[in-house]
Amino acid sequence: MHGMSGWHYCLTAKAKQDVSVSDLRLLLLCLLAGLLCPLLFTALPLWTPFAGGVVVLALLLRRRPLRPLRALLLFCCGLSWSLFWHHAALDSRLSLALDNQQVTLTGRVDSLPQQTDTGWRFQLRDVRDISQRSLPDMRLHWWGGAPIAAGEIWQLEVRLRRPRGLRNPGTFDYESWLYAQGIGAVGSVKAGQRISAAPALGQWRDRLQERLARPLSELPRGTRLLALLTGDRKALDRSDWDLLQATGTTHLLVISGLHIGMLATAVFALMGLVLRSFPLGWSRPQLWLSAPVALVAAVGYAGLAGMGVPVQRALLMCLLVLLLKLWRRQLPAIELWLAAMVIVTLVNPAAPLRAGYWLSFMAVGLLLLGMGGRLHTGSVWWRWGRAQWIAFIGLWPWLLLWGLPTSAVAMLVNLLAIPWVSLLVVPTALLGAALELLCGLDWLLLLAAHLLNLLLLALAWVAKWDGLLWLPFPGWSAWLLALAGVLALLLPVATLRPLALLCLLPLLLPPQARPAAGEVRVIVLDVGQGLSVLVQTAGHDLLYDAGARFGSGFDLGEAVVAPALLSFGVRELDLLLLSHADTDHAGGALALARRVPPLRVISGEAERIPAALAADACRMGQEWLWDGVRFRLLQAQDSGDDGNARSCVLQVWAGEHSLLLPGDIGKADEALLLAELAPAELLVAPHHGSRSSSSYALIRRLGPKWVVFSAAYHNPFGHPHPQVVARYRELGSDAIYTGGAGAVSFILRPDRPVVTEWRWRDVARRFWHE
Known part of the structure; x- marks a missing residue:
């Protein structure tokens, strides 16, 4: 993140400027604002009216070259280009006709494939089907597939899907990441055949790695x-x-802007030393040889890294600095920083959807703000320590914005x-x-x-x-206040610093919206083909199931459940209730417990739960009271090999209104529990809405107003089964499917019917979301 600080020394604001710095800064900011603006839209407007505005403003500028008109023209130019680019990106996505279809296609493996415990994950570009129709760039997973190398051409049988991810508060937005990467489809490979080997450059890279390994x-x-x-x-x-x-050292062990900048600086200095020591009769200044060699070295090293946003930013800064030195012009580093940010965003207007874009650019910008004009003061170690302090404090709000942790x-x-x-x-x-x-x-x-x-x-x-x-994210008002506090803290005005520190306090004390006494908040998380439900009272937190852990090592307890709980301000669970030991319900429990420790664990199959969790057995009829809310456990069978039948069932009452969480019980188990069950306005459907559950007798007994199906989009089991959905609707229930709605929140109050608070896919929707 500090890779370009070496270049800062050769750029001084005290030098005579060849351009109007204030005008350039304003124009760059306006262009950048136009490029970023569409990312706030929930629906994408047409780009043509704004392009017309560009023409009108250009004609006006010919008559009256006013500074505000120039700024508005640049804003409209950025906005028009960004809208055009986004429309093209959306149009290139996989068509609805091919969604969830198996297709034979050919394409080139792009970038470095990732070998997982279960196979290979890679990106495919220049994709065409057997009729030579162009298909979007795609991200594929090949379970147990043959070794794959970058640059190879493959013919593959692929089950394709449109880009779609799990949608929960405080968690990684996979859809946005795919969109920023330019990926228009995802899929799983069923079979494949290599058509041609990687080109010489790709083979050279593989041989290089083998030789060094x-x-x-x-x-x-x-x-x-x-x-x-x-x-x-x-x-x-x-x-x-x-x-x-x-x-907090992840940036050190990947090829990043830090290493690119240092390599370019070292090669530039080394070439200068060699040319001064061994004159070659070169008529041009030494710069004309040193600068291109430094740039080639930086580009070559960056190519090994995959050209991520931090690397792009470092390369652009290197290129701009070298060009200015070749032209013998000087420009303040802040203008170079803005120009690099504009160029990266021009090339890919979706790049700001990645955390790395903001963290890399903000790190450099904060260093320029906090160190600008004061690099000559203090010892080397004082300056280095100040740089670390600036990065630590300055990036704190940005880490919170992206749901990333801070290390003390x-x-x-x-x-x-x-x-x-x-x-x-x-x-x-x-x-x-x-x-x-x-x-x-x-x-x-x-x-x-x-x-x-x-x-x-x-x-x-x-x-x-x-x-x-x-x-947890403290809300936009508190976040903007903290951002202002960071800027004030970095400015060389000592009187502002106490006020700046006060502005940062809301980050440490974010507001927590808890239910009132006697009320219950129920949040059904979107964990794909699994289950995880947070039940909150005024002062207690219960989690029912923890999502799945897959053979590939991907753990929903760690990737989804824990970040979501932390975003709600839950740092400790009063009770983790694991319905049974199946991996789609209890697989994420261990990883979750490391991040959000439970005070107690109960399960319908306690003996099959990892010993580290020290789970107690579910006891039929066990009851307790939290904050005026009543809880009761039920179990159809307390022994046997059928884990689904041993699910620990939870019923919760807020006054006369209740919630039922039945785990994976089937129709036979429903019949055994029928006499014990009270009517429930809110029901999470048994066994994800499978045809083997949700009998007419159960639905009539409970009479739910709302039923939630926790199941993955396009899951291979066909959950929820259409007959089951029709059965609930026939008996008057409104159905919500987490694969379509994302996480969903309900509130149960003693004096009024249960209502939905939000559906996350609707609340957090942007134009690129499905």
Whole structure:
């Protein structure tokens, strides 16, 4: 995140400017605002009226070249281009006719495929079906597939789907990520055949990685260095990523803007030194050779990283700085920063939908604001410490905005870890790689691996003393106040700092909307083909089931349930109630408990729940009272091999209005419990709405006003079954399906009927969402 600070020294605001800096800054800001504006829309307007506005403003400017007209023209230009781009992106998505269909297609594997525990995940570009019709770029998963390399051409049998993700508060927005990546379809590969091998450049990259991996594999975990040398994210396992996140050092072990900027600076300086020491009779200034070589080195290294937003930003900053030096012009770093931001957004107006866009650009912008004009004061270590303080405080609101944690020791760790990686590990690794490839000498490469392992050992020791700080989003007013506080804190005006610190307090004390005494809030999360329901009273939190954990290692307890609970301000559960031990209900429990620990765990199959959770058995008829709300447990069978039949059933009353959570019980179990069940206005359908459950007798007994089906969109089981949905509607129930609505919230009050508070897919909808 600090990769361009080296370039800042060669740009000074004190120099005579060749352009009007204030005008340039205003025009760049207006253009950027126009590019960003459509991302706020829930529906996308036509771009043609705004393009007409551009023509009108251009004609007016010819007559009256006023500064406000120029600014408005740039805003309309940005808005028109952005709207045109977004319309084209939406039109390129997979057609509805091909949604959930199996298609034979050919395409080129793009970027580095990711090998998972169950197969390969990769992106396919230049895709065509057997009739040579163009298809959108797509992200595919091949369970147990053959090895795949970037650049290869494959013919594949694929089950295709339109881009769609789980929709919950406080969680990763997969649909937005796919849209920002330019991916118009996702799918699973059924079979495939390689048509042609990767081009020479792609094969060279694979051979490079294999050559470097051979000596590194002799060291324990030595291949982790490949993450820095070739951008191979597989070189780091899950424990490594958890450690880096816990210590706020994730940016250090991926090829990022930090490394790109340092490499370009080093190559530029080295070329200058060589040309001064060994004159070649070059008639042009040394800059004309040093600058292109530095840029080629940066581009080559960036190509290994996959050209992510931080890398693009660093490359653009390098390019702009080198061009200005070649033209012998100077421009303040803030204008260079704005220009890089505009160019990245012009190329891809959906790039701001990724957290990396904002974190990388804001980190550099904050450093320019906080360090500008004061880089000459204090010692080197004082300046370095101040830079870490600026990054830590300045990025805090942005981390909250994206639902990312803050590490309490990240500032101190980075104070030492950044120079360790930047000045020791990366230069040693690059020189070691060159020696290995050119001379077969591996000692320097192994030294770099030892240095990296030493750093990770130190980080593991630090992580034992620090936990991640997860805070819910405080609301837009509090967030904007905190952002103003950050800016005031970084300005060189000491009188503003006490006020600035007060502006940051709402981030630590976000408001929590709790039900009143006697009321119950029920939030059915969108966990795909599984179940997780949060039940809140005025002072207690109960979670019924924790979502699934898949063979690939993807854990909904960690990825969805825990972030959603944290966004609601839930840091500890009074009770985790696992209906039974099936993986789609209890698979996410262990990961969830690490982030949001439960005080007690109860399950219908306690003996099959991991011992670390110390689950108690569900007891028929057990009751308790929380904040004027009554809870009761029921169970059709307390033994046997049928986990569904042993589901621990929960009924909750707010006055005379009640909720029923029946787990996965079937029709026979429903009959056994029928006499014990009270009418329920709100029901989460048994077994995700399968045909083997939700009997007429149960529906008549409960008489639910609302029924919620927790099932994945286009799931292979056909849940909820159309006959079951029709049965509920026939008997007067309104049905909600989490695969279509996302997470849904209800409120139960003693004195009025149950009502829905929100459906997350509607509340958080933007034009690119399905």
